[in-house]
Amino acid sequence: MPQRGVRYEKQLKVTEDHKTPVDIEVGIERLKKFASVDSDRTYKNGKKRKKYNQSVELVMHLGIDPKHADQMIRGAISLPKGTGKKQRVIAFCDDSLADAAKAAGAVEAGGDELINKVSKGWMDFDVAVAHPSLMGKVGKLGRVLGPQGKMPSPKAGTVTADIEDAVREYSAGKLEYRNDSGGNIHLPVGKMGFPTADLKENIEAVIAQMMRVRPPASKGQYVKRVCISGTCTPAVMLAVS
Secondary structure (H helix, E strand, O other): OOOOOHHHHHHHOOOOOOOOOEOHHHHHHHHHHHHHOOOOOEOOOOOEOOOOOOEEEEEEEEOOOOOOHHHOOEEEEOOOOOOOOOOOEEEEOOHHHHHHHHHOOOOEEEOHHHHHHHHOOOOOOOEEEEOHHHHHHHHHHHHHHOOOOOOOOOOOOOEOOOHHHHHHHHHOOOEEEEOOOOOEEEEEEEEOOOOHHHHHHHHHHHHHHHHHOOOOOOOOOOEEEEEEEEOOOOOEEEOOO
16 A cells, blocks of 8 residues: 555545545535645755645546447547646648747647657657648657657547647647546646636536547446546545436
8 A cells, every 4th residue: 555645644634535426616625625735844955845736637437448449539628717737839740831830839840850850859848730741751750759648640639731720729728638548538627726616617628528529339337437636635536427
């Protein structure tokens, strides 16, 4: 059993029962109470631990079998209230589109030169979008970008002829999602400092999206478990019908 820290143990005492599913709004308020708990400890050098605006993550355990291709879930979503973080986006495109991509927010844009730069290990970006005409060349980066989860894909909307819009959306926080080997979806839904109403709207948007993309091959109970947690908090189970 992993060792629990001082703050984690204090957080668990905030509520008598943190395992029973609760409504989304109640769950968010409980999470905020967890985040407000201080460990009252300092680093070894005597400096006090700084508080920071923790990220809030939503995890959904779905009734899918990831071993079957027709039950895999992958796509992208723009949260109504954003994530509180801007993403660094690069664009694989012809040089004629590079300036427009950079004007839309891309940190780097171009064709062969950018592909060569990434192939040599440059990874200072969060999302890569690509024009369909360059996928023949970009496909060779699969071994580099695949393990990082940064390989452009038509299903995620990162392979598109509309490079400007794609760069603009992903720079503003549009998120890719895909299930893991356990049938779970992990997505950041904002920051702890967001108003409760904003976090609730983002959470509801993600849940609604997962319901829309339910694979027809998925049988039985689809949404098995939903929880939210902060960067340094216990998880809170949500009651989702």
